[in-house]
Amino acid sequence: MKNISFFTLKLIFLLTFFSSCQQSSTNRKKVLTDSLIKATENIAIGNANFGITEKEFNLLFPDSLVELGGNKHIISSYFDEIGGLNKVYMIDMATFHNLRFDDKLFERMELLKRYFMATYGAPKEDRGYPVQKKMKDGKVFESCIWDVGRKRISIGIALEKTDRGNIYYVLSHVDKKE
Numbered sequence: 001m002k003n004i005s006f007f008t009l010k011l012i013f014l015l016t017f018f019s020s021c022q023q024s025s026t027n028r029k030k031v032l033t034d035s036l037i038k039a040t041e042n043i044a045i046g047n048a049n050f051g052i053t054e055k056e057f058n059l060l061f062p063d064s065l066v067e068l069g070g071n072k073h074i075i076s077s078y079f080d081e082i083g084g085l086n087k088v089y090m091i092d093m094a095t096f097h098n099l100r101f102d103d104k105l106f107e108r109m110e111l112l113k114r115y116f117m118a119t120y121g122a123p124k125e126d127r128g129y130p131v132q133k134k135m136k137d138g139k140v141f142e143s144c145i146w147d148v149g150r151k152r153i154s155i156g157i158a159l160e161k162t163d164r165g166n167i168y169y170v171l172s173h174v175d176k177k178e
Helices: 002-040 054-060 103-120
Strands: 043-045 065-068 071-079 085-092 140-148 151-162 165-176
Touching: 002 103, 002 140, 043 085, 043 165, 054 071, 071 103, 085 103, 103 140, 103 151, 103 165
Parallel strands: none
Antiparallel strands: 065 071, 071 085, 085 165, 140 151, 151 165
């Protein structure tokens, strides 16, 4: 009888121990996620925080270029009515004059997706690749979206019709959510 009681107590102790370890692991993951959100939600890109002036932004990015994951992107910044940065668009330079809708275009988008996944994990929304016939001039097919606290990150493929033909490029934007 003593052996059964001792065994039962041991089993209860082990189950309690493992259950508390799993719970603390889940709590740790949530704390890390919350910390990441707090640490990055005000960052638009690089050292540029949302709310900085156009002059401050231009000092940080004088040539309108930024490198993300070893790939250069052309930056376009947007400011709210009181002059604070609230949106940054980035076009992958390798796709800037791209006339092909093919796997190489999708590979460039995947590079950007992996760049953001390294910091923020899997996107909240992943819609895959666009269908060429459904693309609209001047519009972006948003493939992946991350919501990080008070900011939203989106990557996709845009179409621009020109006299040289259709240009498809990889575009991302980081917006301050209201």
